[in-house]
Amino acid sequence: MSLTARADVPLGIDADWWRQAVVYQIYPRSFADGTGDGIGDLRGIISRVPYLQQLGIDAVWLSPFYPSALADGGYDVDDYRDVDPRIGTLEDFGEMSRALHAAGIRLIVDIVPNHSSNRHVWFQEALAAGRGSAARERYIFREGAGENGELPPADWTSAFGGPAWTQVEDGQWYLHTFAREQPDLNWDHPEVREDFLTTLRFWSDRGVDGFRVDVAQCLTKDLREPLPTSAQLAEMPQDGTHPLVDRDDVHEIYAAWRRVFDEYTPPRTAVAEAWVSSPARRAKYASPQGLGQAFNFDLLVADFEPHAFRRIVTENLAQSAQTGSSSTWVLSNHDVVRHATRYGLPPLEGRTVKQGAEWIMAGAPAAGIDRELGVRRARAATLFELALPGSAYLYQGEELGLHEVAEIPDAQRQDPAFWRTTAADRSFDGLGRDGCRVPLPWARSGASFGFGPDDAAGVDGKGSAHLPQPAWFADSSVEAEDGTPGSTLEMYRTALHLRRTLQGAEDLAWDEELSRDQVLAFTRPGGWLCLTNFGDAPIGLPDGEVLVTSTPLETTATGPAVLPAATTAWLRR
Template identity: 50%
Template sequence: MPPLWPAAGSPPARKEPPVAVVESSRTGDLPPSRTDDWWRDAVIYQVYPRSFADGDGDGTGDLAGVRANLPYLAQLGVDAVWFTPWYLSPLVDGGYDVADYRTIDPAFGTLDEAEKLISEAAEFGIRTIVDIVPNHLSDQHAWFQAALAAGPGSPERERFHFRPGRGENGELPPNNWPSQFSGDTWTRVPDGEWYLHLFAPEQPDLNWSHPEVRREHEDVLRFWFERGVAGVRIDSAALLTKHPELPDFTEGVDPHPYIDQDEIHDIYRSWRAIADEYDGIFVGEVWLPDSERFARYLRPDELHTAFNFNFLACPWDADRLRRTIDDTLAEHAPVKAPATWVLCNHDVTRTVTRYGREDTAFDFDTKAFGTPTDLELGTRRARAAALLTLALPGSVYLYQGEELGLPEADIPLSRIEDPMHFRSGGTDPGRDGCRVPLPWVSGEPHSGFGSDTEPWLPQPAYWPQYAVDVQSEDPASMLALYRTALRLRRETPGFGDGPMAWLPADNGVLAFSRTDALVCVVNLSGTPATLPSHAELLLASGPLTEDGRLPSDTAAWLRR
């Protein structure tokens, strides 16, 4: 059995198995989409700008770094790029504390550079999706600074949720609402009032019953659509509207006072009308356990798509995965919306590390320092999961570095920046471990991320072995697997949006068919599995056994 490696240790040298590959394209010319509704089966690459590539050598990733690497994204074969917030921000929460939606943060570049990036990406056949954070602003935003200066009862404070406190002298918070981060949800200002922040104190919540709040965000949408973006990702999409009386929260009692309020759908209907003017699309960050409530966000006059977090959080277990896939497709079917599939993002433990742990599920409440992981096992499973995800009906989101098989990095306590860590009292390791700058060139300082300047987050000593230049020369690498898989997915009939049907399979094995005689088989059992009868093996995540069976934690695409 391979050794278990604690998070603080260096992983073993990567030993990725040989794989059946088809030579990947080296050009930026991509075949046309199978459908006019490109978003129904697109592969969308998530860029976390601070950590993608450093173009000016100051240690922070920027738009210049992205522009220089557009050929890499084109060769990878993605249809669109989603950028986490690149706006002016104090960066208390990685840019999700926005001070000005119409200004690019100087750490990333300028508005002119953003417009050039959108245009240049389009020349490679890559669309751009920006991130909007409507639930809250930065406490440095002009609106909130004006509210602080204006005082209680002022029109400026009506844009937010300012309230007097409870208790004899107003010393207690106005209600007991739990935070989306650890810690309090109310902060008291010097004049005695309190303001609501479901996240960090530097992120005051907006009052969405105020017409100026709605108008401002509609103007921001138009601002970016007019600059050529193809879509908008909506952060915390189910949190905007609050019960007008801000009542106390009681566990298990519906409706929730600030999650999934019915009034929120009026907002998204007005947004959809704007998007339709520009042929733009929305993807919502919607965490809801109720499938019927979730589907309401995907009605034809609201959001186009929403993230599928149940799949992301699902453990590496055949029965659980099959049930999650079935549930996902069932909840999308009534509104005829495509499912989205994602294994990782900038908020969760990287796939290779998570799949190498005893508990392969993901839950914010169970994250802990030093959880042991077997990276060889995790990598094998992540390769299989890539083929599973890319074969399912709908669209796929790929977080930067997943195509390199990056593990979660251990961040020294002195370098952690994520507010989730500090607001938990130091018990939560935070999210910085999945945000470490990418390795590009193995022999250069900081793996070619930028110049000699140390990156904003430290890279592990073993990072060079995952570098793009190393993997580009290795036909068995994770990068080679993704390049080939994305090309096949785009060029081969049967992939993308459309029907699927489960096939008979042994315990622990998932097998399903798509149209055009396409079949995907994933072996999550402990023994090799016999493949269905087929005419062609298109791609496998690892080598087959000598007698042609599919090993454990391996996936294959077949043509019957």
């Protein structure tokens, strides 16, 4: 499928804006602190809209900002139609939405439909109402096993470790795919379905342009007795009939959501976070009758290696052509080790990331990283990613070349995945996700490197950020990189602004003459070329105007420029 980009269509009218958009993920508690309490907030985001505009992004994806006890970084939602008071107010949200739109930036928000928090009014009603009540039907309650119901209904394990069932005071048990503070909703209940339609309209009416759907594959379940064991679940195919994951009937829900999206002009967009068994299964979420787009995380789990990159791109573009959607490209997000660190470690080979049924969760070691090589490869991979047709999702701080922060004391870690594993399990993939969620450095100095006001008392009277920032953040701050030739920030800015002028039809052609050994090259409509040297030695450059490179070109003794190792270049030919 080949669609032409519509860069000339004004903001708010173009229904296809998302197809080749660059979306910047903001983890709100760690982006910018406008009040000085150590926690990022909406006022902080508003203050940084000029930075986002200068960066050259098309949209912001805002991770959860709802009222929450933060048992899982905000993905335990107390109220789907409000803002956490520590982050701001609904009035602040409206101001932020208007500021982004005025800067030509659209707004996508996270929606978390598989579960609420255990503080949600519905769950509190369910606890108070007792067995057999209508309130409990909104969740998944069961009687326990054993002689007196003292055992969980099944031996299932939650994604964060430990049992997936928790017992309440009257003896019944409730299901939680994730933390015990995140009870699963019963999507067979019509009130649950209707309430989420109300939520979609609530935020759409407040200027939201789209939604990122958390664990989109988990909503519907078949929990007829007897419940299968964990071993039996593991043997069941994930082909649409699995009791818990990626069931075909989940798409009835998303078809209803699509009808709501289409009530608006332009239609609201959505992208599914769906960890499923195959591209064909993922394609169902990207259906134009459903959510319309689904994350492909394949590059995120690939080594810096040309054959893997080419295979992933080819397969995903073919899948997108079949669904009529556009592909998504991701190298980092709030759930995984930053790609600058991943690429500075030995090859993955299934060892350095742990992929569960729902997502990848990983932490970074304090040593063993070639930091310079990691950033060099990360910059090359980013230019490769941004040259591809489809949408690119960036994670806050990657434009600074940030590494994972490993040096976080155990007592200050917040991720439930860390606290619900044993010390023996805390190898590379057991440190949790806090290392990629450390608040951003905006300045070279200050109590929080400019994350919050320097003169604010902050957390514990120290002006600190809610997660500790390392000293090396000073040299990776926005202040240090802003206007600095060759900095990662300036490379991102150059590439993103170029991308807007270069993007055309949603296709590419591999250049077979240039693609050899450790080199991968493709051309895009309009006659521009992306060339990536994955190897450890420089290569010659083809003729053409060099538009941007991930590292500076080198010259040989005879004069002609060469492309260094681990470097990407864009050329107009």
